[in-house]
Amino acid sequence: MTRLHKVPVIVGLFGLLACAVLLELAVNFGWVMEIIVPRPTDTVLSFPSLQEDMDLVGNFFVTLGMTAAATALALLIGLPFGYFLYRREAYGVAYEGWLAAAFSTPIVLLYPLFLVIFGRNHMTLIVMGCIPGAIPIAIQTRQGLLGVSKTLLNVGRSFNVSERDMFRKIMLPSAVPTIFTGIRIGVMYTLVNIVAIEYLIDFGGLGRIVSQMYDNFSIPETYAAIVAVILVSTFFYWGFGRVEKWLRPV
Amino acid sequence: MSKTLKTIAIAAAGVAVLSAPSFAADKVRLVNSTKVVFETEHPYTGLEEGIFKKHNLDVSVIHGSGGAASLQAVITGSQDVVWGNGVLGVVSAYAKGAPVRILGSNIRGVQDLYWYVKPESPIKSFKDLNGKQMAYSRPGSTTDLAARFIAEAQNIKPKFVSVGGPSGSRTQLMSGQVDSGWSVYPLNKNLLREGKIRIIGTGKEASGLNGVTIRVIAANVNWLNKNRDVAKRLMTAFKESVDMTYSNTKRLETYAKRWKLNFEDVKDAAKDTPQSIATILPIAGLDKINEIALANKKIKKLLTAAQLKELVHPMGNKP
Numbered sequence: 155m156t157r158l159h160k161v162p163v164i165v166g167l168f169g170l171l172a173c174a175v176l177l178e179l180a181v182n183f184g185w186v187m188e189i190i191v192p193r194p195t196d197t198v199l200s201f202p203s204l205q206e207d208m209d210l211v212g213n214f215f216v217t218l219g220m221t222a223a224a225t226a227l228a229l230l231i232g233l234p235f236g237y238f239l240y241r242r243e244a245y246g247v248a249y250e251g252w253l254a255a256a257f258s259t260p261i262v263l264l265y266p267l268f269l270v271i272f273g274r275n276h277m278t279l280i281v282m283g284c285i286p287g288a289i290p291i292a293i294q295t296r297q298g299l300l301g302v303s304k305t306l307l308n309v310g311r312s313f314n315v316s317e318r319d320m321f322r323k324i325m326l327p328s329a330v331p332t333i334f335t336g337i338r339i340g341v342m343y344t345l346v347n348i349v350a351i352e353y354l355i356d357f358g359g360l361g362r363i364v365s366q367m368y369d370n371f372s373i374p375e376t377y378a379a380i381v382a383v384i385l386v387s388t389f390f391y392w393g394f395g396r397v398e399k400w401l402r403p404v
Numbered sequence: 405m406s407k408t409l410k411t412i413a414i415a416a417a418g419v420a421v422l423s424a425p426s427f428a429a430d431k432v433r434l435v436n437s438t439k440v441v442f443e444t445e446h447p448y449t450g451l452e453e454g455i456f457k458k459h460n461l462d463v464s465v466i467h468g469s470g471g472a473a474s475l476q477a478v479i480t481g482s483q484d485v486v487w488g489n490g491v492l493g494v495v496s497a498y499a500k501g502a503p504v505r506i507l508g509s510n511i512r513g514v515q516d517l518y519w520y521v522k523p524e525s526p527i528k529s530f531k532d533l534n535g536k537q538m539a540y541s542r543p544g545s546t547t548d549l550a551a552r553f554i555a556e557a558q559n560i561k562p563k564f565v566s567v568g569g570p571s572g573s574r575t576q577l578m579s580g581q582v583d584s585g586w587s588v589y590p591l592n593k594n595l596l597r598e599g600k601i602r603i604i605g606t607g608k609e610a611s612g613l614n615g616v617t618i619r620v621i622a623a624n625v626n627w628l629n630k631n632r633d634v635a636k637r638l639m640t641a642f643k644e645s646v647d648m649t650y651s652n653t654k655r656l657e658t659y660a661k662r663w664k665l666n667f668e669d670v671k672d673a674a675k676d677t678p679q680s681i682a683t684i685l686p687i688a689g690l691d692k693i694n695e696i697a698l699a700n701k702k703i704k705k706l707l708t709a710a711q712l713k714e715l716v717h718p719m720g721n722k723p
Contacts, residue, residue: 189479189502207701266572270579274567356542356566369472369544370702371497 192374197381200374208363208375214382217348217359220276221386224283224344225337232288232340233333236295246296257289262350274357279348287344294336298329330402334394341390349383360386429462430634437474437488439467440663441588442673443511443619443682447487448662449655450645459637470569471542472497475622479504484627485638488619490546491693496702498715503625506716507639508684510619514550514607516589516677520577523602527583530558530605537583538562539573544700546618547586553610577601589676593669616689628717635720643684643719650679687716 174194180186181193192200204210239246261282272278302325310324352361360383367376436444447465450456456463466483468474475493477483479502488510497504519538521527527536538555540547543566555562567573570587574595577585584604585592595601608614621642628635649655656674660667690712697703707715713723 187480189497189500190476266575269572269581270575273581274565274576355568355572366543369493369542371472371493371500371502373500 189371189373192377196374197377200372200378204363204367204375204378208366208379210360210363210379210382213359213363214386217345217352217361217383218386218389220279220283220348220359221341221345221390223276224280224348225287225341225390227280227284228287228291228340228344229337231284232291232336233295235288236292236333236336237299239292239296240299250293250296253289253293257286257293261285262347262354265351265354269355274355276358278355279351279357279359282351283344283348286347287340290336290339290343291333292336294339295329295333298332298336299325301332302328327402330398334398337394338391341394342387345383345387345390429457429460430631430637432456432461432463432485432631432634432638433483434463434465435468435474435477435483435486436465437468437486437490437619438470440591440665441488442516442590442659442670442677443488445655445659445662446642446645446649446682448658449649450641452658453645453648453655455641455644455648456638459641461634461638461641463638463641471545475502475504478622478624481624481626483624484631485621485623485635487621487642489622491617491620491690492544492546492549492697492700492702494620494622495690495693495697495707495715498711499697499703499707504622505625505628505714506620506622506687507628507635507720508621508642508718509617509687510621510682510684511677512617512681512688513614514546514553514610514618515614515681517547517550517586517607518589518603519551519554519584519586519605520592520596520601520603521584522577523599525583525602527604530554530609531560532604533558533562533584534560536562537565539565539567539577539582539584539586541569541573541586542566544702549618549696549700550607550610550613551586553612554605554607557609557611590665590669590673594666597666597668612692616692617687620687621684623717623720628720632720632722635717637720639684639719646679646682646684650674650682685718687718690716 177186177191178193178195181188181191201210239249265278265282268278268282272281306324306328307320310320315323349359349361349364351357352359353365354361356362356365360379363379364376364383367373367379434447436447438444447463451463451465468477468486472493474483474486475489475497478486479497485507491506494504494506519530519533527533533555538551540551542548548564548566551562551564555564565582567576567582567585570591573582573585573587574592576582578600585601592601596603621639623635649659656670657667659665659673660670694703694707694712698706717723
C-alpha cells in the first residue's frame with residue numbers, strides 16, 4: 155500500500171474511532187438513551203455472548219453466502235442482459251425506463267408471494283436478493299458500453315482489430331468503471347434485501363439475529379449483529395474493488 | 405360604559421382566554437400494539453363513546469405492528485402508553501433499564517389464539533401434531549410460548565415452525581408448505597365459515613398459561629410520575645371502555661366496519677375472547693412470567709420481588 159493510499163485509510167479509521175468515542179461519551183452523559191443506542195464498548199463486549207447464544211460467525215457466513223449466491227445470479231442475468239440492451243438499441247430504449255421503475259419498487263414487500271413460489275428456504279432469499287441486484291447491473295452495463303469513447307473505437311478500427319478484441323481490449327476496459335458502479339449498487343441492494351427478508355421471516359443469517367435481539371431488547375447484541383452486516387457489506391465492496399482493479403489495472 | 409368598567413371587562417376577557425388551556429383535556433398519546441385483534445378495540449370504544457372525554461382526557465391513538473416497536477415508542481417517550489404489549493417484552497425491557505411500568509392487564513391466557521389445518525388434513529387435534537409442523541409467528545413471541553405450552557400439556561413433540569403473522573401463516577398452510585397454521589380471533593374466521601380451514605385447537609389448551617397475564621397496558625415511567633392523576637383517570641376510562649365493548653352490540657358492528665370484517669366473523673368475539681380474561685385487573689402470574697422470561701433468554705437473571713413490585717403500578721397507582 156502506497157503512502158497515498160495509507161493516509162486516507164488512517165484518516166477514515168480515525169474518523170470512525172472519533173465517532174465511537176463521541177457516542178460513548180453521549181451515552182455516559184445520558185444525552186442518548188442506553189436502551190436505544192448502546193455504548194460502542196458494550197457492543198464490542200457483546201460479541202462473545204452473541205457468538206455463544208446465536209452462532210454469530212456461522213450466521214455471518216450464511217448471510218455472506220446468500221449474498222454471494224444472489225450476486226452471482228444477478229451478474230449472470232444483469233451483465234448479458236445489459237449487453238443485449240446495448241446491442242439492440244430499440245430494446246435498450248424501450249426497457250431502460252421500465253428497469254429503472256422496477257428498481258425503485260420495494261420488491262421486499264412481495265415476500266409472501268415468493269414464499270409461496272419457492273417455499274420458506276434459502277432459494278427465496280437468493281431470488282429476492284438477486285432481482286434488485288440484477289437491475290442496476292443491467293442498466294449500468296448498457297450505460298458503460300454506450301459511453302465508450304468514439305475516438306477509442308475509431309483507433310481500434312484503424313488498427314483493424316477483430317470484433318472480439320475490440321470488445322475485450324477497448325470496450326470492456328473503458329466500460330468497467332461504470333459497470334462496477336452498477337455491480338456495487340447491485341450488491342448493496344442484494345444484501346439489504348436478503349437481511350430484510352431474514353428479519354421479516356426469521357429465517358437464517360444475520361437478519362434473524364437482529365430481529366430476535368431487538369425483540370428481546372438486547373440492544374448491544376442488536377448493534378453487534380448490525381456491525382456484522384456492515385462487515386459483509388465491506389467485504390463485498392472491497393472484493394469488487396479488487397476485481398475492478400484486476401480488470402482495469404490503470 | 406365608563407372607561408374603568410371597559411378596562412375591567414377587557415381584563416376579565418383576557419384572563420378568561422389565558423386561563424382556558426387549564427381547562428383543556430389532558431393529552432395522552434396511546435400506541436395500540438397491533439390492529440384488528442378484538443382486544444385492540446377497547447381504546448376506540450373509549451374514543452368514540454366519549455368515555456375519555458368524560459374523564460377529561462384527549463387521547464390520540466396510533467397503531468404498532470406487534471413485536472418490540474410499539475414498546476420502543478413508549479420507551480423513547482414518543483408515546484405515553486402502550487395498549488396490549490406482550491408482557492415478556494415489557495419484563496425484558498424493564499430488566500435492561502428501560503423506563504417502563506405496567507399499569508394493567510390486557511389479556512390473561514392465550515385462548516384467543518387458534519391453530520388450524522386444511523379440511524382434508526388427517527390432523528384432527530393437537531395430539532396429531534406429534535412429529536408434524538406446528539406453526540408460530542416468531543421466536544420468543546406469544547404464539548411461540550403458547551405452542552410450547554400446548555405441546556407440553558398435550559405431551560407431544562411437534563416441529564415448531566416460525567411462519568410470521570396470521571396472513572403469512574395462512575399463505576404457507578394453504579400452499580402446503582406447513583402442516584398447521586396459527587391465527588387469532590377473528591382473523592381468518594371467514595375461511596372457517598367458508599369451510600376452507602378446520603380448527604384443531606385453541607390456546608386454552610396451553611393450560612400452563614391460563615390465568616397468566618400475557619399482554620399488558622404499560623406506560624413510560626417518566627410520563628407516569630408526572631401524570632399520575634391522568635394515568636389513574638385513563639385506566640378508569642379503559643375499564644369502562646372494556647365494559648362497554650362487551651355489553652354493546654353496536655360496538656361489534658363498529659369494530660367489523662372499522663376493519664372491513666364480516667359481522668358474521670365478529671359476532672362471537674365475546675365468546676372467543678371472554679371478558680373474564682380481558683379485565684384490566686388482576687395482573688396475574690408475574691412470577692411465572694419471570695421464570696418464562698429467564699427460560700426464553702429474555703432476561704439474564706430473575707427479577708427480584710422488589711423489582712417485580714416496582715414494575716407494576718396497578719390502575720396507575722403507586723406500587
